[in-house]
Amino acid sequence: MIIILLKVLLHVLLELLLLLLLLLLLLLLLLLLLLLLLLLLLLLLLLLLLLLLLLLLLLLLLLLLLLLLLLLQLLLLLLLFLLQLLLLQLLLLLLLLLLLLLLLLLLLLLLLLLLLLILLLLLLLLLLLLLLLLQQQLLLLLLLLLLLLLLLLQLLRLILLVLLLLLLLLLLLLLLLPLLLLLILLLLLLLLLLLLLLLLLLLLLLLLLILILLLLLLLLLLLQLLLLLLLLLLLLLLLLLLLLLLLLLLLLLLLLLLL
Secondary structure: HHHHHHHHHHHHHHHHHHHHHHHHHHHHHHHHHHHHHHHHHHHHHHHHHHHHHHHHHHHHHHHHHHHHHHHHHHHHHHHHHHHHHHHHHHHHHHHHHHHHHOOOOOOHHHHHHHHHHHHHHHHHHHHHHHHHHHHHHHHHHHHHHHHHHHHHHEEEEEEEEHHHHHHHHHHHHHHHHHHHHHHHHHHHHHHHHHHHHHHHHHHHHHHHEEEEEEEEHHHHHHHHHHHHHHHHHHHHHHHHHHHHHHHHHHHHHHHHHOO
């Protein structure tokens, strides 16, 4: 009886051990399923990140192309503006030169007129002197001389005033030329500053995009490391399963021996 009881107890113990092993196997299988699900999720995340990277690269390329087009357009506009400014400068210079030539011609004409008037007055004086000498009227001669001198002085004053006005006009024109040139230079400097600011903005955008890409690459690397860790865990679980299977085989062999 004792032997029978011992055999029954051994059978019960073996059954309990088998149940425990089966439960362990079930747990391990569940863990494997969970790990597989995690691996699938990680793979999906990797695919999504890769797609995002591709999209970002495409967007980056599009932005670069757009920025290059904008830069080319700005450069073309700047060149056109510079050409227009140069043409305007040349036209202004030509106009000023023409004005100067006209003023010089006017001055020459005025000088010639002045000389002609002086000559006429001298001729008149000579004629009057001759007439008065002939008539021997000295007082009338003096009066006429004084009147002629007054006329000459007034004419000279008028001519000098006209010359002064012309010279003032010339000076004003000559003063306006540097002011125009300074304005043009200021406009050019402003355009250059705007272009530099645009280039700096473009560089900042490129740096931001590069940083975003680097961060995405780091995330990909981290996900790859997690995948490797999960694979290692799967391998360990598989080894445990193999060990449990070996234990089950040993227990079965023991049962067979006991029977």
